[in-house]
Amino acid sequence: MPDLEKVVHEIAEEMRAYEDRGRVASYIPELARVDPKNFGIAVIAADGTLAAGGDCDRPFSIQSISKVFTLTLALGKAGDRLWTRVGREPSGNPFNSIIQLELENGVPRNPFINAGAIAVTDVILSGHAPRSELGEILRFVREAAGDDTIYIDEHVAQSEKRTGYRNIALANFLKSFGMLENPVENVVGTYFHHCAIAMTCRQLAVAGRYLAHSGRNPGTGYNIVSAERARRINALMLTCGHYDGSGEFAFRVGLPGKSGVGGGILAVAPGQASIAVWSPGLDEAGNSKLGRIALEKLAQRMKWSIFGE
Amino acid sequence: MPDLEKVVHEIAEEMRAYEDRGRVASYIPELARVDPKNFGIAVIAADGTLAAGGDCDRPFSIQSISKVFTLTLALGKAGDRLWTRVGREPSGNPFNSIIQLELENGVPRNPFINAGAIAVTDVILSGHAPRSELGEILRFVREAAGDDTIYIDEHVAQSEKRTGYRNIALANFLKSFGMLENPVENVVGTYFHHCAIAMTCRQLAVAGRYLAHSGRNPGTGYNIVSAERARRINALMLTCGHYDGSGEFAFRVGLPGKSGVGGGILAVAPGQASIAVWSPGLDEAGNSKLGRIALEKLAQRMKWSIFGE
Amino acid sequence: MPDLEKVVHEIAEEMRAYEDRGRVASYIPELARVDPKNFGIAVIAADGTLAAGGDCDRPFSIQSISKVFTLTLALGKAGDRLWTRVGREPSGNPFNSIIQLELENGVPRNPFINAGAIAVTDVILSGHAPRSELGEILRFVREAAGDDTIYIDEHVAQSEKRTGYRNIALANFLKSFGMLENPVENVVGTYFHHCAIAMTCRQLAVAGRYLAHSGRNPGTGYNIVSAERARRINALMLTCGHYDGSGEFAFRVGLPGKSGVGGGILAVAPGQASIAVWSPGLDEAGNSKLGRIALEKLAQRMKWSIFGE
């Protein structure tokens, strides 16, 4: 096996040179202000070795990456009943599309597009107060990452609340189909808050270990989900984790991954490693431009593609 | 590792008992006549061990599974230029949908939906006579399978030609966007013929070995594609190989696979095995019902999911 | 010319016998409670003769018929600039569809589908307080009808506010495209309130006279809009006034008309008469079932179709 640490440092170095870093998300000031020069990477191997580089200790807004954690939690609460609320197919549409939702009567295609994640958040709430359930989400992430300093960036959450019209539209649309149990404002409030969790690459890589190791975090020995469920979450990440850029990500990188508009990507090399990259500039499908390139290099050099050596 | 032969025989046995076997494709008489009781499976491991069961030696119409072979051929001819003619994203629509094609100006979403495979066939033809290129496709499949008796079922091809209005519509639609170089009838004629290739599970499993082993058939030692290209074809099979049931297949089986309306599925366990199953009854997305169930059992018992143990 | 009064009474009588009266709108209790047995009709001819029958003096919720009045007002305020905010084409989709809005970047197809009327309401508000602009709308309707007792049913408005998720979704969607200047809650609040105006057939027929007579109410002599604008509003009513049942209404009735889910229809026979009918049961496109039948009979017997005798 190639030397992980060496590969990670090389990649961090190579990434500095890139001119075309994509466009930073601009719909809220908190994201628009982030310097596109940032690039961070952290990889934690099966044996616990952690290789990291660049801005790997700077917290960023994980945004849609939180959908992996809320899906895990909701499956724990509702089990396979969750799949009556949300599908398991790639949508073929942008992350915030509402078209499919109208054509398919309010059942979002998968839990990783916005509408689907809003439905998942509703399942987590299931009648409880947003504050308590949001606390549970945050506790889950902290435990998975083994780090109690992880926090929700309240400025980001408030900005989203003020201007997240598209997501509010999606939630009201779901509600109009009878597909939300909780009040719309509770659901979107909780949704905006878990999207506003801030993490470093290092924290995120640790938090994703359970997906790389059959549902069990080898650091803590704690079983988070069953092996089958971990595989299935990985499968969803592969087919749906990058919106309408999911096929491209699978084609180029060959690892399950979930991106966020904050520029982070959590990727999983099953049995091998959990990986977090971060670079705020996005490509046209809304996924981190340098993040994907870095993961492509990493998967290739480490021979980690799930599709063959 | 579990005993492959034992697992394969168990599965073949279990499949006999299934009552609900889906619905056999009925749009042409040649497919409609096939007995839904058929079930075949063949698995060839990295070391060449072949385990097979059920109707594994009865030829069936591979239909859309041929798209894997034509994609491989077209990539050999056109290289990455192919991707100007067809995309790499799941479509989120049924296999024969024309909607996306209109919205995206005649560039099909991927090479595994009908419109995409028609575009790929056009690339293979590139001005040559259908007869010669069809010969090349057949030769390719025979070589991959190491079996010169593989044939095109002319009855099936003629039936498709007479009644394949939807595919003829797709081809004319592509042509109207300037996205076919060859005459429409040449393209659909060639397309209908390569879909009409008949193979047994045993032949199909052998033919797929290059995808399981970094582009090289370990039986012949012959390199068919580069390792990178093999990985990428596998990635496309995973995200797009089962139409709008691709997410479900990834979720349940966890292997790259390509289905055909004849009831066959070619699946790949990278580094481990090439697998062919066949059962003519289809589920609602047009994929073999028992075929998928058998693959789910196989992947689970052999621990072959690409998404983790 | 046939005897208008006789024709109107005959129709009112015939309508009593109908068994299949469609389904009363059920999405808010205030509408669901209305007795489907109600049928009212009022016709006011060019010379001021008013013929009325059935429940012509019972107030009903005019709902989307208010869109005719708000369009008239908004054109008065913004003139042809209004057409940068909303189109003039039939949508081919249900009244509350959001699909077209996504595909066309937040410019609703016409002012008579919900999204379009919400955009028109935003133009009316243009920075002012909802209360004052709502007052203006109500004043406009009262003046047109010459009746100061016309009121807004606050129960209906509050019910819509509580459960009108689909309209709230549309408004947020428009806002996300930057296509609403005012706060979402101001726009939908005003929208829900003008939809909750209650009128009798008699009042409504009088209020529509300016559309039948080149923009001028012959009763008051007051010019409400120019002749050209009146013609154009009539044209929009004809092509878009009944959602995706507009073609059918033009085909059968042959008069410009605007329906509301309260079961009312305002129709215009240019140069001849202004007509209001009301029957709460709706057909599948959400238009008054008996209302349309009554108008079909009326237009035929009075030879009022705009498409020829």
Add this chain to the structure above:
Amino acid sequence: MPDLEKVVHEIAEEMRAYEDRGRVASYIPELARVDPKNFGIAVIAADGTLAAGGDCDRPFSIQSISKVFTLTLALGKAGDRLWTRVGREPSGNPFNSIIQLELENGVPRNPFINAGAIAVTDVILSGHAPRSELGEILRFVREAAGDDTIYIDEHVAQSEKRTGYRNIALANFLKSFGMLENPVENVVGTYFHHCAIAMTCRQLAVAGRYLAHSGRNPGTGYNIVSAERARRINALMLTCGHYDGSGEFAFRVGLPGKSGVGGGILAVAPGQASIAVWSPGLDEAGNSKLGRIALEKLAQRMKWSIFGE
């Protein structure tokens, strides 16, 4: 009433000055070659007075205007059964869109979009030979126009046959839904031929008289359709006669009309006149640019809008 002849000559004169004449249809050479400078107009009033100007005696390809005549014929043959094959609603989509057809299982929205006219042509054929039914269509047009010299431009028809991929796609798509009784090539062959009828404005205006006068040609005294059917065809022309520019045409012109990509428009002022205009340059929706402007001026000056004076 204003002096018709004077108005027509003024308009013909004014049209000469226009610089921006739109773009001539370019998809077949026969249409692409037509000089955009052409402008013709012919108006025939109820009393038989004919006022004409410009290139009113130069034949042009009527293209989709033929759909009015084939609809009339098909209604004569099939009566209201026709409406099981085609709808009566504006489509909200371009003339050659296939999207709606897939979503609505092969029932075109109306008889004036291409798919709808192809379905209507199939009804006319109903098992007979294309040659005989095409003869009937031509005879119908000649009789309506009272002119036996009207002909089909075989060059245009052959060009369409060679390159009309989109229409061939639509026909095959209809066939795939079981919505064509006749062989695809018979239907599209007949369709391409009736679209290739060549007429002058003068001939076309005469041919449209039955629509302006309750189904009866006042010149010949011959009843072509019932008064009700004439009204209904007019209604369809108004709501659907200009594809996704139908709302705009109703808004600006206020007359039922049907356009063709050859640059012709047949318009009807019920009870007043039948009108034909021709100018080959098209606007973005594929309708004659100057044709519409001329009709707008004519309707305004003659006070012929069906929506009021």
